[in-house]
Amino acid sequence: MNPFEESKIPHLDQLSYTDIQTATLAMGCFWSPEALFGAMKGVIRTRVGFAGGTTPAPTYRTLADHIETVQIEFDPEQVTFAQLLEKFFAKHTPTQEPRKRQYTSAIFYHSPEQEQGAQDAIKAAEEQFQAKVLTELIPYENFHLAEERHQKWKLRRHTEVLRELQKIYPAYEAFNNSTAVARVNGYVGGYGEQETLMEEIASLGLSVPVQNTLLALYMTQGTPGFPFAYR
Incomplete structure (x- = not known):
């Protein structure tokens, strides 16, 4: 991967871990x-x-x-x-x-x-x-x-945010394994702590306009329903 391509990778996906x-x-x-x-x-x-x-x-x-x-x-x-x-x-x-x-x-x-x-x-x-x-x-x-259409299902409902992340990760496996993608999938559904979202939003690889879209989606979702329904 050349330096230009590396610069597009969200900071959240560049972190390393001693134990997973x-x-x-x-x-x-x-x-x-x-x-x-x-x-x-x-x-x-x-x-x-x-x-x-x-x-x-x-x-x-x-x-x-x-x-x-x-x-x-x-x-x-x-x-x-x-x-x-x-x-x-x-x-x-x-x-x-x-x-x-x-x-x-x-x-x-x-x-x-x-x-x-x-x-x-x-x-x-x-x-x-x-x-x-x-x-x-x-x-x-x-x-x-599961099939690709089921992965990150909440995110797939919001094409503006989805497409920006797919530009960074056009390959399905890399997209699905991204920490930033997992986090955005949660935030668009209204999950997670607002404090954590504000800490991480600049690390998700999103442009400022799409960051604002993400914030609006998070705030309008409120507290997601409890409990999860058995379909």
């Missing part, structure tokens, strides 16, 4: 959860897909026994797995039976430490809800990436 961990969570629909977590400081990238099933190549139309899932890569020095689970239980109803298998509440743990953390979080959630939590605790095995 992965969380794989399912909380009904995967569009809003990707935005929710993408807007959290310390989250590096997000993607949506399918996990927990036995069929080798699920798609959105042929899910079989898989579950709609969001996968999160994060910097544990900035945000912990426990903090992700706090958001997880705060933003959906894990005591509700899903209408279909694909909308199941689940935590796919990547390590014994994550398994113990999830068990602790489930216990705390049951005390909070005063009801049995139906979240499934499943060892992580694999994750099947």
Whole structure:
């Protein structure tokens, strides 16, 4: 990559990390959860897909026994797995039976430490809800990436902002793996802290007019609905 091309990369995507961990969570629909977590400081990238099933190549139309899932890569020095689970239980109803298998509440743990953390979080959630939590605790095995049209779904609803980021990242994989793109996907949906947005807005690779568009979208969204609906 030449210096001119490097200059276009958002500052948020030029940061390096000493430790990157992965969380794989399912909380009904995967569009809003990707935005929710993408807007959290310390989250590096997000993607949506399918996990927990036995069929080798699920798609959105042929899910079989898989579950709609969001996968999160994060910097544990900035945000912990426990903090992700706090958001997880705060933003959906894990005591509700899903209408279909694909909308199941689940935590796919990547390590014994994550398994113990999830068990602790489930216990705390049951005390909070005063009801049995139906979240499934499943060892992580694999994750099947959903089709491109499902990735960063909130952002894809706003073409002015989307196109500016696609100019920076014309290749789909780079676009989907961008921290800046994950963050903008959350902000356009009204997720995240306003203070964090104001700190980061100049680091997202957006022109001043599109920064203003992003701010307007964030402010008009208000507090996104709770809980995420089972479709």
